Amino acid sequence: MEAAAPGTRGAATAPGRRATIKDVAEAADVSRSTASRALTGRGYVAPAVRDRVRRAAQTLGYVPDAMARNLRQQVSRSIGVLVSDLRNSFYADLASGISGQSRRRGYAMMLADDAGSVEAELEAAETFVALRVAGVILTPLSAEVTEYLGRHRIPVIEVDRQFAEGACDAVVVDNKAAAERVTTGLLQQGHRRVALLIDEMDWTTGRDRLVGYRSAFLAAGLPLDDALVVRGGWDVGAATGVARGLLDGPDRPTAVFAANNVLAEGVWRAAQALGLRVPEDLSLVSFDDAPWMTMVTPGVTAVAQDAVALGEAAVAQMFERIENPGSPKRTVMLSAAVAQRGSTAAPPTA
Amino acid sequence: MEAAAPGTRGAATAPGRRATIKDVAEAADVSRSTASRALTGRGYVAPAVRDRVRRAAQTLGYVPDAMARNLRQQVSRSIGVLVSDLRNSFYADLASGISGQSRRRGYAMMLADDAGSVEAELEAAETFVALRVAGVILTPLSAEVTEYLGRHRIPVIEVDRQFAEGACDAVVVDNKAAAERVTTGLLQQGHRRVALLIDEMDWTTGRDRLVGYRSAFLAAGLPLDDALVVRGGWDVGAATGVARGLLDGPDRPTAVFAANNVLAEGVWRAAQALGLRVPEDLSLVSFDDAPWMTMVTPGVTAVAQDAVALGEAAVAQMFERIENPGSPKRTVMLSAAVAQRGSTAAPPTA
DNA sequence: GCTCGATCTGGAATCGATCCCAGAGCGTCC
DNA sequence: GGACGCTCTGGGATCGATTCCAGATCGAGC
Known part of the structure; x- marks a missing residue:
């Protein structure tokens, strides 16, 4: 679409129906072909005629039919x-x-x-x-x-x-790299029981985040515990439930890596419900930033995908x-x- | 669009170009008119012919051109x-x-x-x-x-x-009613210096929220102080700045009614920055719910527009x-x- | 004066689908 | 047997725009 200059959108003077290029052509006293050339700028048109056609289009409030144009x-x-x-x-x-x-x-x-x-x-x-x-x-x-x-x-x-x-x-x-980076951060702070809460492992997103999580352990020479990789469900309610199960027990993880913002919300809510303080009792990182993560205290460390x-x-x-x-x-x-x-x-x- | 039953989207068998109704008609050995009637279901078609045409369309992976249809x-x-x-x-x-x-x-x-x-x-x-x-x-x-x-x-x-x-x-x-309701709530809790942080008062949203705020005071027989109605800007940064100005001083309001979620975020951030505790030092209500409002502690009371x-x-x-x-x-x-x-x-x- | 090229215009075909209409075939009823 | 109605099909116009092409006009150059 040619961007019309501000204020140039013509006033359709009470048309019974929408103006077509035929109406414009008649108003400017030229053929449909010429009107089309004048308006699209393709092909020969005498400058005076071009202006006449444009004025006519303007006056009639003509907007070309995108359907017809695309069809052609x-x-x-x-x-x-x-x-x-x-x-x-x-x-x-x-x-x-x-x-x-x-x-x-x-x-x-x-x-x-x-x-x-x-x-x-x-x-x-x-x-x-x-x-x-x-x-x-x-x-x-x-x-x-x-x-x-x-x-x-x-x-x-x-x-x-x-x-x-x-x-x-x-x-x-780069899901793998980012996941590896945040997981490594947790390991370096001394965490050993780092859970990964994840929704799926079939798509590249989930798969690569899992791979990154694992390779952080391998790089640090630490053993992997597959029991710490937990499926979290698709909505906040399910995620909260799963997170409660994960965090409610003596043997709970000291840090959770939530693989997306919905799961992170679930973990946050579960921690609140269980009275676990972040970060004193539980560390949390999220893949996916979300507006709420900067609003809560403390803010949630997150992989900020733009x-x-x-x-x-x-x-x-x-x-x-x-x-x-x-x-x-x-x-x-x-x-x-x-x-x-x-x-x-x-x-x-x- | 007729919803095709699952799995019935035909396989276009390597078409040099997209199949048109002409192709379907030829494949089914009928005219274009008949093919059209068979596919749209408008007008007479013998059942056997209809099925033949539909199968042909299926085989060719025919999807009618919405442009052409709409144009016609x-x-x-x-x-x-x-x-x-x-x-x-x-x-x-x-x-x-x-x-x-x-x-x-x-x-x-x-x-x-x-x-x-x-x-x-x-x-x-x-x-x-x-x-x-x-x-x-x-x-x-x-x-x-x-x-x-x-x-x-x-x-x-x-x-x-x-x-x-x-x-x-x-x-x-119903902006007015909701604004009046939350403002009345604050007044009933004993607040007298209730600020309204608002972005605009030209649209019906802003105007009606202002009206609701005012009528709550009138209904309670309390005086209005126009100095408490403050313009908050259009983004979070501006809102935070304005809120800081509003809350930083000896004569600050004891409650703020933020007219939308962006302004509420500004107030929240300003309160954090100034070390004001919510709700002990400052009460806050928002027009517009937002996800973060249930995540922070305490949660933010809000008019929840669905x-x-x-x-x-x-x-x-x-x-x-x-x-x-x-x-x-x-x-x-x-x-x-x-x-x-x-x-x-x-x-x-x- | 004639040719050639450049400029300019309008007629008509075209895109893909829908739909009006004429007409064929067939059965029924008087 | 003829009129009538119903079913069914295909030809062709149509929607609104673009674009190819033929032809008109004009000026320049030989």
Whole structure:
């Protein structure tokens, strides 16, 4: 879309129906072809005629029909975005980054969220195909969706997690490195019973965070205890319950590494409920920063994925793919910073 | 879109280009008209032929082009949504509610955020017009955008706030009643110096919250002190600064009513920085709930607007408007609950 | 004067789907 | 047997824009 200068959006003078290019052409006393050339700037038009047509369009409040234009040109200027849950700040930030960046490039964003349902995910993908979007950015739930979109020749960028590595472009954070870094930090403070609370280990996110956690132990020459790796469930309620079970007992871990912000919230709530002080009784680190982590006392040390930047990088990668369809698939890996706050300390010397 | 049964999304067998209805028609050995009738279910088709066409579509992985369909039918099955800032959980929840509800009705959602810029808002509106969306749901920044969309005969629903009352449909919360309720609560606990920290007083949100605050004083027969109504700025940094100024002094208020979640965060941070204990030294209530408010100790008492429900109500209103274009404009008012937490107490007896 | 190229314009085809309408086939009823 | 109604199919117009192409006009150069 050509960005009209401020204040130039014309006043449609009470049209019974929307103005079409035919109306503009008639008003300017030229043919539809000429009107089109004048407005798009492609092809010859005499300057005087061009101005006349533009004025007419202006007066009529003409806005070209994107459907018709896209149909004719067989390209669309919108992208599809599919995330898991907008109420989770991680996905909201991601969408925000994508939105800003794609607007800057003149593309509109179709946003859908599958509420964790593979069927909803495929339905959204089908809608994107129907709308002939220029590309899709998604946080995949299944490998099928990428394959489906690929079959329809729609460029796909997987963000945050990947299914089949190398099957399509992807933008992810270096989960392993970041997980290893925070785990090593806990070990260096003297913790030995460090639990990992995790939601899944099938996607690259969970898998790599687990790998990072383990390699920190190996690097420190410390033994691994698989009983300390615990599945935490998908929502705060479940996570809180699991965390209570984990923390309620004599043999409890002295530190917990929560693999995402929902699980961290569960641990925090469980600690509160059990009267455990952070960090005196329990150290906590989180993968995924969240707004509340800077509000509580002490603040929660977290791997701060910049979700907005992740979204922006995904958009950049998508346009590179569109301009360059043949180039080999690429996985962009962003590093994540660790925001040190007050939620870790040496373990209690019980 | 007809929801295909799971697993029925056909395999496009390596098409050089996407299958069109012409391809389906040829594969099923019928005309394009018949293929169309078979797939849409409108008009006569012999059952045997219908099945043959559907199988052909299946085999080819045919997905009808929404552009072409919309162009022909002059209606679209997508709605435009325009919010201020997705990173704010209020707007993200709103979008989430809209998304879920519109997906349920088979509509796609075009989402844009103006980053507080009126120009970006108008640009997004123009995109919505170009895409011929069925309707637009927005949290308006300017009166102009609603008027612009209205001129192009696009149904508009304003959510959260209204500009010209009655100019279009709207879904809002009862700001006045909720503000009055929480203010009255503070007065009943004995507070007299109750500050209102507010961002704007031009929109209905700010105006009504101010009105509610004032009428609580009037109802209690207490005098108003306009020096206690303070503008707090638009982001957390500014809000924190203003709150520090407000709370740093001998004559500081004993309670603060923050008119939104960003301002409440500013007050919370300022109180922390100044070493003020909540609620012993300072009571705090917020308009707008936010996730962190249940995470901190004590929890922050807040007017809990259900933003998801707000979004869902907006979608419902939009479809009512679409089905019933002539009916008088309607403003739906949702009441907001007050989530009582621990952030208020009787004022210090200094 | 004639050719050639550049500039400029309008007619008509095109994108992919829907839908009106004419007409074929067939059964029923008077 | 003929009129009528119902079922079913295909031809072709249509939505709104873009774009190819033919042709008109004009000025310059030989």
